[in-house]
Amino acid sequence: EPEVTQTPSHQVTQMGQEVILRCVPISNHLxxxxxxxxxxxxxxxxxxxxxxxxSEKSExxxxxxxxxxxxxxxxxxxxxxxxxxxxxxYFCASTRDISDEQxxxxxxxxxxx
Amino acid sequence: DQQVKQNSxxxxxxxxxxxxxxxxxxxxxxxxxxxxxxxPAEGPTFLISISSIKDKNEDGRxxxxxxxxxxxxxxxxxxxxxxxxxxxxxxxxxxxFGNEKLTFGTGTRLTxxx
Numbered sequence: 300e301p302e303v304t305q306t307p308s309h310q311v312t313q314m315g316q317e318v319i320l321r322c323v324p325i326s327n328h329l330x331x332x333x334x335x336x337x338x339x340x341x342x343x344x345x346x347x348x349x350x351x352x353x354s355e356k357s358e359x360x361x362x363x364x365x366x367x368x369x370x371x372x373x374x375x376x377x378x379x380x381x382x383x384x385x386x387x388x389y390f391c392a393s394t395r396d397i398s399d400e401q402x403x404x405x406x407x408x409x410x411x412x
Numbered sequence: 413d414q415q416v417k418q419n420s421x422x423x424x425x426x427x428x429x430x431x432x433x434x435x436x437x438x439x440x441x442x443x444x445x446x447x448x449x450x451x452p453a454e455g456p457t458f459l460i461s462i463s464s465i466k467d468k469n470e471d472g473r474x475x476x477x478x479x480x481x482x483x484x485x486x487x488x489x490x491x492x493x494x495x496x497x498x499x500x501x502x503x504x505x506x507x508x509f510g511n512e513k514l515t516f517g518t519g520t521r522l523t524x525x526x
Binding site (some may be wrong): 301303332340341342343344347349352355357376389392400401402403404405406 | 414442446448453455456460461501512513514515516517518519
């Protein structure tokens, strides 16, 4: 069964460093999302992406964040200068069309020291 | 900004009995509701959904009930099985269309006791 994959599973970085989290959505999906879950808190929406542009972003998704679909398969989330409070589980999700539910990847645990 | 609330952080149920997980929402713009299940070290997995034009949706052992006037929904699992032990998230959307973000509750950890 097709699934969303994410790499790495765990990323440790120093505060102020740039990180890139990678996702491979399901191949025929068109809509892409990033969510995050800080430990003990709810899953929060970060950004949605369609047709090579951002559709919606939350207040969390400030200028330090960016997303890109560099080729036909990858969908990346870049954090330019990480902060301690960026430590969280980051989930990528995708959906095929307007009536489908979102399928989530297993997540990348980001730890900022 | 708690637009979707799950007031029970945990719930323990005997195997074979009914599990009832509750969810409340405050935003009347929400039109579509979903339940996701999450195991440790995995992403959320879609379980069942309901549109605001319905009050019940059933899929095997899982039934979701929606009381729109009370802004309340519940997930019933019957009979409960050990494999149902997981964290359950209620989520809502303003419309059932792609590109529409999910707003999640804080989750309820369900433990099924053999």
